Amino acid sequence: MRSGLQGISHIPTYQDTYWQETKELLGWEQVPHKAAIWKVMGYRPLPHVWAIHESRATHRIVGGGNRGGKTYMASSEVVPYMLWPNTTGWVVSKNYSMADQLRLEVQGWLTDRLQITRGTRLDTLKWGEYYWSPKNQRLQLWNGSRLDLKSVESPDSMHAVPVDYIIIDEAALCPFFLYDNRLIPRLIDSGGWILSIGTFEFLQGEWFEEYFDIGQGDNDLDIASFMMPTTKNFHIYMGRGGEELKDVADDYHTNPKKVMKGNPDITWPLKPGTQVIINNIDLKWLEKERKRIDPRTFEARYLAKSAGNQFRVFPDYNISTFVDKDKAEYDPDLPVFLAIDPGGTYAVAVVQFKTAHSLGLESVNELSSGYHCCIIDEIYLQTTTTTHEIYDIVTSREWFSRLWHQPWEEPYHGCIDVMAPEQRRTWERKVREEIPGFRLRKKKVGVAAGVKTLQYWLDMGSLWVHPRARWFSTEMKRYHYKEVSLARLETGDPRAKKNPVDSWNHLIKALIYLLVIRCGYWGKSKESAKVSREKASEYSRKRRQEEYRRRVIHG
Numbered sequence: 001m002r003s004g005l006q007g008i009s010h011i012p013t014y015q016d017t018y019w020q021e022t023k024e025l026l027g028w029e030q031v032p033h034k035a036a037i038w039k040v041m042g043y044r045p046l047p048h049v050w051a052i053h054e055s056r057a058t059h060r061i062v063g064g065g066n067r068g069g070k071t072y073m074a075s076s077e078v079v080p081y082m083l084w085p086n087t088t089g090w091v092v093s094k095n096y097s098m099a100d101q102l103r104l105e106v107q108g109w110l111t112d113r114l115q116i117t118r119g120t121r122l123d124t125l126k127w128g129e130y131y132w133s134p135k136n137q138r139l140q141l142w143n144g145s146r147l148d149l150k151s152v153e154s155p156d157s158m159h160a161v162p163v164d165y166i167i168i169d170e171a172a173l174c175p176f177f178l179y180d181n182r183l184i185p186r187l188i189d190s191g192g193w194i195l196s197i198g199t200f201e202f203l204q205g206e207w208f209e210e211y212f213d214i215g216q217g218d219n220d221l222d223i224a225s226f227m228m229p230t231t232k233n234f235h236i237y238m239g240r241g242g243e244e245l246k247d248v249a250d251d252y253h254t255n256p257k258k259v260m261k262g263n264p265d266i267t268w269p270l271k272p273g274t275q276v277i278i279n280n281i282d283l284k285w286l287e288k289e290r291k292r293i294d295p296r297t298f299e300a301r302y303l304a305k306s307a308g309n310q311f312r313v314f315p316d317y318n319i320s321t322f323v324d325k326d327k328a329e330y331d332p333d334l335p336v337f338l339a340i341d342p343g344g345t346y347a348v349a350v351v352q353f354k355t356a357h358s359l360g361l362e363s364v365n366e367l368s369s370g371y372h373c374c375i376i377d378e379i380y381l382q383t384t385t386t387t388h389e390i391y392d393i394v395t396s397r398e399w400f401s402r403l404w405h406q407p408w409e410e411p412y413h414g415c416i417d418v419m420a421p422e423q424r425r426t427w428e429r430k431v432r433e434e435i436p437g438f439r440l441r442k443k444k445v446g447v448a449a450g451v452k453t454l455q456y457w458l459d460m461g462s463l464w465v466h467p468r469a470r471w472f473s474t475e476m477k478r479y480h481y482k483e484v485s486l487a488r489l490e491t492g493d494p495r496a497k498k499n500p501v502d503s504w505n506h507l508i509k510a511l512i513y514l515l516v517i518r519c520g521y522w523g524k525s526k527e528s529a530k531v532s533r534e535k536a537s538e539y540s541r542k543r544r545q546e547e548y549r550r551r552v553i554h555g
Contacts, residue, residue: 004086004145005164009191010056011080018056034080041113042253043076048232053077057224058187061171061212062197065230065302067281070197073228074167075105077195078147079114081165082106086144088161092152092183093169096137099149102169103139106147107132116141158182162189171196176207200300209306210477213319219467230286230302235278239270252278313451313500316458317476327359328374328466336376336402337518338394338414339510340440342423346385347506349472350377350399351414351514365460367453367519372462378507380471387426395434404435411439415513418442441517447499449521450512456522457515471507478504 005011006026012019012033022031034053038045045053046069052062053073064070081087093099110116110130119129125142132139137149150158152174163186168174183194198208215225237248245268249256262279270276290298299305330336331352339349353371356363363370379393394400403413413435416424424440431438457463465472481500 004084004088005081005190005192007191009058010193011084013054032080032084034077037080037083038076041076041079041109043109043113044235044252045073045076046228046232046235048226049073049228052226052228055224055226056193057215058193058222059211059215059224060193060195061208061215061223061225062195062228063200063208063212063225063304063306064197064228065233065304066199067233068228068230068302068304069233069280070199070228071102071105071169074169074195074197075102075109078102078106078165078167079109082110082139082141082145082147083143084145087164088145089147090150090158090163090166090183090186091147091169092150092158092166092174092178094152094173096149096151098170098173099137099151102167103132103147103149107139110141152178155182158186161186163187164190164192166192166194168194168196169198171198172201172208173198179207200304200306206478210319210474212306213473213477214467214470216320217323217467218325221470227304229304230281231283233280234283235280237276237278239272239274239276241270241272243270244268248276248278254278254280311480311482312477313479313481314455314458314476316455317473319473322458322463323465323467323473325467327354327372327464328376328469330376330399332399332402334402335405335409335413336399337410337514338403338440339507339514340414340416340420340423340427341506341510341513342387342390342417342420343506344382345506346379346381346387346390347471347510348379348390348394349375349469349507349510349514350379350397351511352376353518359464361461363462365457365462367456367515367522368462369519372464373457373511373515374464374466375469375472375511376466378469378471380507387423388430391427391430400434403431403438410518412441412517413438414440415510415517416440416442417509417513418444443513443517445509445513445516449523450509450516451500453515453522454508454512469507472511475504475506475508479508480504 008022008025010018012022012031014033014035019031019033023029049069052060062070062073078089078091081089091099091102093102107130111118115128117129119125119131119142122131122133122140125131125140127142130139130141138146139148140146148161155178158178159182166183166187168179168183179194187194196208196211200209200212211223212225214221215223235252237252245256245260248270249259252259259276259278262283263276266274266276286302290302293301331354334352334354337351337353339351341347352374353368354374356370356372359372361372363372365372377397377399379390381390405411405413413431416427421442424442427440428438454463479500
């Protein structure tokens with residue numbers, strides 16, 4: 001089935017340069033744009049919502065507070081696409097009931113604002129009619145455009161149909177597996193877009209938070225993210241002069257008494273330039289509740305901020321702070337190090353150490369002697385992979401030649417898990433065919449001490465990650481201590497266990513190996529981390545003496 005959008009992907013928002021390009025592409029004299037349709041609908045986007053509508057990113061992520069206007073915004077985005085002939089859209093949510101909330105909003109726009117009436121039969125739809133089929137979960141207009149509801153509980157229904165756009169409602173409750181395996185493939189024909197809206201959920205929707213973080217900064221993934229906090233769900237009306245209270249209330253389809261209550265100091269009729277706040281929620285009520293609600297819960301439910309996971313090993317890591325393309329860009333004048341953790345997931349962190357001065361920063365890291373750790377690239381394969389296959393990938397990267405170190409540079413070229421001697425030999429044998437003297441070091445590193453060391457590098461602002469190293473950021477968000485049951489969620493100590501859960505930590509472990517080998521543990525000198533044979537013998541002798549005394553004393 002041919003896409004109704006005919007290759008333009010996005011309907012223009014205004015009569016701008018993109019609108020002109022769309023006209024030329026389609027060969028039409030006029031192209032409808034969203035702002036004109038919204039004017040007829042009486043839809044007034046909130047000031048901070050315009051950026052969402054204007055964005056032409058393939059992946060738009062909207063983190064919003066409860067009653068922040070997410071569904072209202074998304075439904076108004078859908079209507080212009082439904083009025084465009086022969087388009088197909090999906091609304092996806094945890095279940096059909098939740099997806100139906102957005103459909104009801106869209107249907108309300110059609111009937112209440114655009115006077116489109118409900119037809120009795122799909123096969124006899126007349127101009128200006130729509131038909132809703134509860135059986136097929138489909139809203140269809142006379143022009144051939146349709147909106148289908150999908151539930152994540154029925155993934156097998158997400159096949160075979162090309163789609164122009166997709167809305168995921170309450171995205172934090174939807175598994176990421178469906179995103180790339182069921183939803184995105186449906187957009188290939190049209191080159192369409194996907195809009196994911198939701199509230200951040202504690203211990204759920206990690207992908208939603210990760211994509212939100214990515215979209216907050218520069219990225220080459222065509223992801224853009226936005227915030228819709230509950231506290232900004234209001235309009236600002238600027239008086240022209242002479243407007244009565246009822247006129248303004250009717251213009252915004254709200255109760256006049258509600259407008260008066262929210263603006264007690266305003267006299268009517270309005271004077272030119274008078275500012276009127278049109279609240280969509282009760283802000284005074286919300287402020288009272290703020291005193292009672294846990295701050296972390298309030299931020300997630302009403303301020304559109306990440307819920308946070310108190311069981312995360314590195315809770316302070318965030319993409320906006322530590323991901324920096326300029327600082328972590330490959331420098332051909334500096335040596336490159338490989339930090340390798342082979343196994344079920346074969347992970348390789350590609351690292352350069354840059355001076356604080358070259359980055360325009362001050363050095364406060366006592367371990368690094370003025371250097372910052374920069375992850376310039378990564379290799380991350382979650383399938384059964386051999387070292388030979390990884391090596392082929394390594395040799396194709398631009399930084400491969402700098403694995404060759406000058407005589408005055410480091411005498412080793414990286415590190416590998418101490419439990420992988422066979423892979424170490426394979427690496428050294430293969431690379432030495434290109435780079436004589438290639439050497440990987442190994443060292444047994446305690447989990448708790450390694451975590452403490454990496455946390456120190458974060459605290460000192462000495463770690464920078466390139467945007468292409470996405471899996472490293474994913475691991476930093478997902479590496480966690482064992483979670484407690486819901487019954488103990490408020491009282492359980494997230495760090496009661498000494499070591500975190502041994503998953504989502506492959507690149508993290510590899511990097512810790514390299515940092516400890518190069519600069520030592522935080523909290524220990526390099527010397528104190530080593531134990532000579534004499535000291536080991538002394539410790540053993542003392543331990544045997546203590547055990548002998550206990551046996552004698554206790555009979």
